[in-house]
Amino acid sequence: MAEGGRRFARGASRFSASLWRPFAHATGILGLQITGVFFALFTMIFAVHSWQLWKSAGLRDHHLPLYAAFAVLFAWFAVSSFWRASRKQKRS
Secondary structure, three states: OHHHHHHHHHHHHHHHHHHHHHHHHHHHHHHHHHHHHHHHHHHHHHHHHHHHHHHHHHHHOOOHHHHHHHHHHHHHHHHHHHHHHHHHHHHO
């Protein structure tokens, strides 16, 4: 009787692992892609603001390099997030 209980517990454990592992993998990829979208939105906000400052004041505005640097930084975060999601998806 004890052996049957152990086999049942082992089977239940394997069943839950077979359900959980793909769900966790897909959730991780989706999370990286959603994060990349948010970073891309911040990139667009800072890039548009930088462009508007450039058009209105040129290099005379002292905030322009800061906004441009943030646009580049968030662009890097967005690209790297999508890149990591792609690598994680290919590993499966």
